[in-house]
Amino acid sequence: MPTIDILISEVGPRDGLQNAGAIMPTEAKKRWIKAEAAAGVREIEVGSFVPAKVLPQLADTAEIVQYARSLPGLDVAVLVPNLRGAEGAVAAGAHKISIPFSVSETHSLRNVRRSHEQMFEEVRRIRELIDQQEHKPHFEGGLSTAFGCTLEGPISEDLVVRSAEKLMQAGCDEVGLSDTTGYANPAQVSRLVGKVKAAVGDDRLTGIHLHNTRGLGLANVIAALDAGITTVDSSLGGLGGCPFAPGASGNIVTEDLVFMLEAMGLRTGIDLEKLLQVRAILEQSLDGEPLYGFTPDAGLPKGFRSASAA
Amino acid sequence: MPTIDILISEVGPRDGLQNAGAIMPTEAKKRWIKAEAAAGVREIEVGSFVPAKVLPQLADTAEIVQYARSLPGLDVAVLVPNLRGAEGAVAAGAHKISIPFSVSETHSLRNVRRSHEQMFEEVRRIRELIDQQEHKPHFEGGLSTAFGCTLEGPISEDLVVRSAEKLMQAGCDEVGLSDTTGYANPAQVSRLVGKVKAAVGDDRLTGIHLHNTRGLGLANVIAALDAGITTVDSSLGGLGGCPFAPGASGNIVTEDLVFMLEAMGLRTGIDLEKLLQVRAILEQSLDGEPLYGFTPDAGLPKGFRSASAA
Numbered sequence: 168m169p170t171i172d173i174l175i176s177e178v179g180p181r182d183g184l185q186n187a188g189a190i191m192p193t194e195a196k197k198r199w200i201k202a203e204a205a206a207g208v209r210e211i212e213v214g215s216f217v218p219a220k221v222l223p224q225l226a227d228t229a230e231i232v233q234y235a236r237s238l239p240g241l242d243v244a245v246l247v248p249n250l251r252g253a254e255g256a257v258a259a260g261a262h263k264i265s266i267p268f269s270v271s272e273t274h275s276l277r278n279v280r281r282s283h284e285q286m287f288e289e290v291r292r293i294r295e296l297i298d299q300q301e302h303k304p305h306f307e308g309g310l311s312t313a314f315g316c317t318l319e320g321p322i323s324e325d326l327v328v329r330s331a332e333k334l335m336q337a338g339c340d341e342v343g344l345s346d347t348t349g350y351a352n353p354a355q356v357s358r359l360v361g362k363v364k365a366a367v368g369d370d371r372l373t374g375i376h377l378h379n380t381r382g383l384g385l386a387n388v389i390a391a392l393d394a395g396i397t398t399v400d401s402s403l404g405g406l407g408g409c410p411f412a413p414g415a416s417g418n419i420v421t422e423d424l425v426f427m428l429e430a431m432g433l434r435t436g437i438d439l440e441k442l443l444q445v446r447a448i449l450e451q452s453l454d455g456e457p458l459y460g461f462t463p464d465a466g467l468p469k470g471f472r473s474a475s476a477a
Numbered sequence: 478m479p480t481i482d483i484l485i486s487e488v489g490p491r492d493g494l495q496n497a498g499a500i501m502p503t504e505a506k507k508r509w510i511k512a513e514a515a516a517g518v519r520e521i522e523v524g525s526f527v528p529a530k531v532l533p534q535l536a537d538t539a540e541i542v543q544y545a546r547s548l549p550g551l552d553v554a555v556l557v558p559n560l561r562g563a564e565g566a567v568a569a570g571a572h573k574i575s576i577p578f579s580v581s582e583t584h585s586l587r588n589v590r591r592s593h594e595q596m597f598e599e600v601r602r603i604r605e606l607i608d609q610q611e612h613k614p615h616f617e618g619g620l621s622t623a624f625g626c627t628l629e630g631p632i633s634e635d636l637v638v639r640s641a642e643k644l645m646q647a648g649c650d651e652v653g654l655s656d657t658t659g660y661a662n663p664a665q666v667s668r669l670v671g672k673v674k675a676a677v678g679d680d681r682l683t684g685i686h687l688h689n690t691r692g693l694g695l696a697n698v699i700a701a702l703d704a705g706i707t708t709v710d711s712s713l714g715g716l717g718g719c720p721f722a723p724g725a726s727g728n729i730v731t732e733d734l735v736f737m738l739e740a741m742g743l744r745t746g747i748d749l750e751k752l753l754q755v756r757a758i759l760e761q762s763l764d765g766e767p768l769y770g771f772t773p774d775a776g777l778p779k780g781f782r783s784a785s786a787a
Contacts, residue, residue: 315778315779315780316779317778317779318779319779320778320779320780321780348778349775350778352737352740352741353699353737353741354740354741354742355740355741379771380771380775381733381736381737381771381772381775381778382695382730382733382736382737382770382771382772383695383733383736383737383740383771385692385693385695385696386695386696386698386699386737388696389663389696389699389700390699417771420692423691423692423693426691426692426693427662427663427691427692427693427696430662430664430665430693431662431663431664431665432664460692461689461690461691461692461693461727462691462692465659465690465691468625468627468630468658468660468691469625469626469627469628469629469630470625470630470631
């Protein structure tokens with residue numbers, strides 16, 4: 168496959184759908200994932216292994232993982248809240264497993280009903296599970312509420328750094344930073360990426376999950392790239408957010424993100440024209456769900472050439 | 478007055494209103510300008526000296542300039558398309574006069590029906606007018622369509638640089654860069670700011686006018702700040718755009734911009750809580766006009782402290 172500069176990790180089928188009012192039919196999810204992969208998206212978080220009664224929108228995650236694995240060149244990522252979820256992810260054959268760790272312990276207790284110590288123990292157990300497998304999925308610890316919490320307010324940067332170190336010690340392959348609440352600003356992104364990279368190693372923090380809650384999503388991406396981040400989460404149509412952090416909605420929009428990167432000369436491997444067409448699948452199968460993004464409305468600039476097409 | 482790091486130049490009363498469907502009553506304009514000045518905004522582009530039949534929304538510009546001059550600590554800026562407009566601006570007592578110069582000559586002919594050479598001649602005449610005044614307004618040449626044109630497509634960066642040099646030679650005190658069409662990306666902003674500063678002098682390009690047409694407005698601001706820009710145009714509620722560049726709408730939103738800068742520790746001198754309240758004036762007096770911005774909906778983060786309040 169062609170070389171890329173920045174990896175876009177599409178999280179819509181997980182983060183977007185878990186916050187949608189409607190339940191997307193399994194066949195529509197497959198069409199969406201297939202169409203994004205065909206547009207050149209190389210990593211998609213396709214679901215979450217949580218009880219169906221908690222998130223009925225994601226009850227078909229095992230089937231979706233198995234389907235997505237059949238698409239050539241696609242890395243299939245899932246979110247798991249605990250060991251039980253990880254067992255499901257391993258059984259289904261996910262390539263990448265992420266566990267969210269709320270740096271705000273208040274948010275952790277509210278979101279997954281576990282203290283920090285209980286979370287580290289869960290990570291250790293998942294590490295043991297993975298070590299028993301022949302094909303080991305990549306295991307990431309996502310530091311959520313890293314830029315602030317709607318319950319606690321500001322979050323200590325030292326606590327973020329220590330949490331990152333402990334997640335690595337407990338057995339994660341990598342950590343990620345997540346602006347769950349849409350509180351991040353570019354100066355903070357730059358500072359915190361630098362601190363966490365310094366603590367756990369440059370190649371152990373490569374990804375970031377940002378929201379556009381206050382319109383700063385892409386500005387924060389610029390700061391993250393300058394600080395050495397190479398994987399950026401986003402959601403087609405900006406679907407999603409976090410239902411347990413009140414008022415915190417709005418992933419950054421894949422369409423606008425890819426436009427920005429390609430316009431800057433950074434290759435994502437994604438065909439922007441094809442990507443913009445995928446949006447129609449969401450419009451058809453998530454009736455009434457608000458979709459975001461400016462590039463889909465404005466269209467591409469006259470004479471635009473993407474870096475990946477060059 | 479307290480020191481600031483970044484000057485916000487509010488362009489809503491000019492750029493916003495000239496594109497609005499409704500005509501805002503003069504008294505409402507005054508309330509808006511007074512309320513923004515009271516919130517700490519130090520420069521407002523309050524109107525444009527163009528014939529009332531072309532832009533009836535701005536027919537009261539002379540009265541608005543005279544009113545705005547009475548507000549303490551406020552720099553009153555206006556846009557003029559030609560010498561005749563500059564005469565009106567000087568007579569009314571504007572502190573700052575900007576003339577837009579379309580680097581795309583096609584756009585220039587369409588927008589103000591003048592070639593580049595005719596525009597340089599107009600700038601020379603305005604310089605002569607200003608030199609005759611006891612109180613000389615600051616005179617800026619705004620390089621519009623600098624990042625691309627909806628008519629011509631890509632614009633040569635060398636042509637932008639040469640145009641900047643010629644505007645300075647013709648008598649401008651300063652030049653500005655304007656993304657009239659919403660085509661700019663952060664890499665381009667960084668590059669072009671650097672090139673123009675190198676050509677005309679670091680202190681002769683301090684301001685930038687960006688649009689959010691494709692969602693990249695604040696990302697472009699970050700690139701501009703990194704390149705040494707210290708004055709950023711924006712519009713309350715994101716009102717405005719350019720009516721002569723089809724499909725190009727959406728100034729960057731003052732509310733989101735001020736939130737970003739203050740969160741980053743950059744002082745604008747603006748009280749964000751007060752600024753957010755000014756939006757109500759637009760809602761009341763521009764019935765049905767769409768307003769943009771994320772921070773007004775999401776509110777400020779829990780425990781947020783602005784740099785200017787520190």
